[in-house]
Ligand code: FIX
């Protein structure tokens with residue numbers, strides 16, 4: 298063993314390597330400047346992120362409808378006052394805003410929102426994209442590219458989709474599996490001969506739609522968000538579209554299908570994007586898909602903490618499954634520590650520990666700063682346990698393992714070129 302790391306040094310080495318290793322952020326909602334208003338950035342967008350909006354309504358006796366009628370600066374000022382000034386910003390989403398501002402060199406101790414706003418006023422979007430990617434040490438992100446979203450469709454139909462190699466694509470197809478009747482009408486409007494009746498002709502046209510958009514977007518994977526009630530197989534459109542369209546097309550295209558499972562959409566519709574809830578899903582559905590479609594690859598993440606242990610066990614059984622991220626309500630230090638340890642104990646380094654889900658560009662800074670610290674801490678524990686057996690590791694091996702976790706495992710799984 299060349300240069301075995303001393304046990305007393307392993308923690309510091311792991312922390313250093315995790316900080317230095319760049320990340321491939323495999324699921325986000327951020328876009329390059331060419332996507333126009335789809336790119337959100339700056340302190341007012343940070344403050345009005347739907348995570349904070351949900352928390353605001355717990356303090357401010359304000360009807361959500363009244364809040365959503367306010368303009369963005371007024372929303373941001375109310376959130377700043379209620380969540381940061383009148384109450385200590387202890388929640389993860391609140392702390393995240395301050396991590397971003399502090400990382401940018403702003404003095405959060407002054408609690409001066411106008412001073413923070415002034416920092417952004419002179420910035421160009423492309424300048425800030427470079428600054429954020431550098432500060433977050435992110436080499437590339439995967440977008441969420443939804444052809445059913447008019448603003449997104451327009452960008453691609455105008456040929457502006459591929460403008461920055463740091464922004465990779467993922468084809469998002471929720472309506473096909475969540476609202477087949479509505480999707481059939483949309484596809485028919487775009488010239489696909491689909492009808493709500495799921496027959497071979499319709500299946501062929503759905504496959505043509507998917508193939509057209511795979512050609513246009515060159516996605517690393519196809520993705521969908523599914524409710525806890527998702528079952529497979531089950532009677533109805535969802536299983537039919539999966540079996541006859543999505544799985545054959547992704548297998549032929551050689552790209553994984555990403556299933557993000559556990560969202561109960563709009564449990565409180567008055568909160569809009571902030572109104573979604575969580576539920577435990579049936580792991581048997583994922584096991585059946587992985588078992589019945591061995592030539593397909595599946596990226597999977599689960600929104601409920603109660604699904605995490607069985608997700609690790611399921612992933613052990615299927616090498617065509619890659620478990621990823623601490624998604625949304627899971628993306629909190631207490632849970633990230635718990636499930637990262639569980640995953641290392643059950644899966645070794647054969648998983649993707651995190652994605653940011655950033656919806657505002659600046660969030661890359663805090664989501665990766667917080668996650669790196671947590672992942673390094675748990676990894677340090679595991680290497681210390683390992684060295685206590687007399688096993689030795691080199692710095693190169695630690696760098697190899699960390700690179701696999703932060704980018705290599707995902708790249709190999711999607712056939713990254
Ligand atoms: O379905 C998704 O991609 C979810 O991540 C989003 O809908 C959700 O709003 C989010 O951004 C959570 O972090």
Ligand code: ZN
Pocket residue numbers: 324325326441654
């Ligand atoms: Zn997301």
